[in-house]
Amino acid sequence: MTSETNRPVRIGVQIAPQHSTYSEIRDTLTQLEELGVDIAFNWDHFYPLSGDPEGLHFEGWSMLAAWAEQTSTIEFGPLVTCNTYRNPDLLADMARTVDHISAKNPGAEGRLIFGIGSGWFERDYDEYGYEFGTVGQRLDALAEAMPRIESRWSKLTPPPTRKIPVLIGGGGEKKTLRIVAKHADIWHSFADTETLERKLVILRAHCDEIGRDFNEIEISTGTRPHTEDGFDETDLDAQLALGATLFTLGITGPGLDVSPVKDLLAWRDAKNA
Template identity: 60%
Template sequence: MTPTTDRPVRIAVQLQPQHAPDYGLLRDAVRRSEDAGVDVVFNWDHFFPLYGDPDGAHFECWTMLAAWAEQTERVEIGALVTCNSYRNPDLLADMARTVDHISGGRLILGLGSGWFERDYAEYGYDFGTKGSRLDDLGDSLERIDRRFATLTPPPTRHIPVLLGGGGERKTLKHVARHADIWHSFVDVETYRHKSAVLARHCADAGRDPAEIERSTEIGGAASADDARRSADALLAEGVTLFTVGLNGPDYPLDLVESLVAWRDGR
């Protein structure tokens, strides 16, 4: 597949809702992110920190998204990503529709099959297997589509669905059938291979793969220059949405601001 890069380049920040014992730190980080010119502000959907002190401060995803919908004016918002296992999919569709309205049509519905076993064990969810969780995700995507069609009032727009992951048999098949945005966590060579697999699934589904926006995380770079070089290489492959993950309590925006300047200087 020839990479498609005619979409606008977008910069996102993932404000990881961990290690910020005062919610005001997150509120301030959202404000600073919007002021810095980012296009999307994500959080994540977990109940405990993923790194650092495992029992450190942490806040819940969707309650926070509703607050962000009121706080912000321009940026899109969403979870990177919502765990499919934690909420009834019809309820999740209604939650998403409500946040969509609160935000004036700025929600991205990020979804994944789930993987963090502690969340499941401590909150009483059935962990199942990787395969069963992916099958459940496929069923949920169908139910969410059906529920969106019955809600009154309906969503303000087609709510973009973002799916994360690169599993070649199931995850990318779900992406081909349901996603508006595909988020991956891979290097350039791996991305090129996964993109070719996705193109085959799109052909099976009768869908043009160019309809799907490509997204990845830019993190772990030794410098802002390294991050920009990584973004240039992925952009050449068709990726146009670049996310920087930030940890509490400080949520420093230096790398984000560098990538916003890279975006604006292209």
Template identity: 65%
Template sequence: MTASTARPVRIGVQLAPQHASYSKIRDTVAEVEALGADIAFNWDHFFPLNGDPDGLHFESWTMLAAWAEQTSTIQIGALVNCNSYRNADLQADMARTIDHISNGRFIFGTGSGWFQRDFDEYGYEFGTAGSRLDALAASMDRIESRWSKLHPAPVRDIPVLIGGGGEQKTLRIVAQHADIWPSFSNPQVLEHKLGVLGSWCDRVGRDRDEIEISTEVRRRTPEQGDELYDLGTRLFTVGISGPDYDLAPVRDWLAWRDSRNT
């Protein structure tokens, strides 16, 4: 049995921190944890990604620290942190601190960033997709090095989730550093991307089965999850957004998870 087939199905819920008061976000996190979801994610943006572009919105890392204190069982992280917004060593220290606040439930989700408004309005250099990926690769080396130096050390080896599907750079970084790779692909594209990821893993001397495959299922039904499962997906992420945070699809996917894990 391979590592991927031995893994249980997990359900993550990405609560987009937009168009809702913080009290509503806090209460929804509590509901998601009470339902038994495995992971609560937010995202690392400074403005809404849909709806009113100047609507309500809250910052990722400070929110994750609050979630770490508020919750007790669910894992937490960003889907995903933008590497360009913060010094790499600072990111490592922030992650280590939230890991301690949560008693070892933090997932370090990161990526190179893409939403130009965030960069422009907060004064970060947007650069190019290639330059941002080069910066991500360099930062991962620094982050891992900083984790080995911090006192106290992280509670556990913090799982690293790296977002993006670029075949020349991103999947190489995933092969080198990630414990989880999130995909937004349909089954046909996912199968191809997994082949590319496997090739990069072979080049860097990594077993691809060490990497947990995740897929976003916002526009899919649990019945469609079977094909993704057969391709190796074990972490299924349901995206919900303010102002209402509809939990009906979360309940449906949790029931499907439980049927799969029996």
């Protein structure tokens, strides 16, 4: 399986909003934009996902509004927002507003990528009073929310500055990938190469079933350095050959080390030359 879209390779960096002061996060975002990273992501949780569970942590959408104002070229968004933390119509309005904040000049397009998933981190639900339910219930809620979000975007005044790209995260083969086929511009997973190949076959089948062009969906994958020497470019090349074109590295505090990002950008530039 190979990509038929001729999309350029893009690099995303997820700045985990944990174990860092906000000034450190802000400065790191500036570095990423200056380095030429394509997309900066955060996440939509209320507590750290690793390290000290009571460590520093910040709310995601408030941060994205600040990122929209701070930056001028880089795209950005949540990887991913949790569907069931907010009313879908409100969430659509929030995204539209952040989209407009990021458009720096009259008539310019915004830079928000709307990443969304069904949610999974039970502590968030318990501490903030949301009903956790089952995996199936949360996926059903996401399937019900997406048409509402899309409909609300069509009703808002002013409307979004562009067709806001929708990124859906998750690898569930029966429900998640069907939602991706129906609604996503980008599908994101953290699959290894073998798993990615299998899931792409399933995603293509869902697209065929509903009459969606599979090649309209950008394939996004999480990546990380494999050794102290850096990334396994053989693995990156293999996923690129399968059709992945967006590769995202996660960084977290304390420290927010951006040095691995430079290696990924060098690989991107060589592939896009």
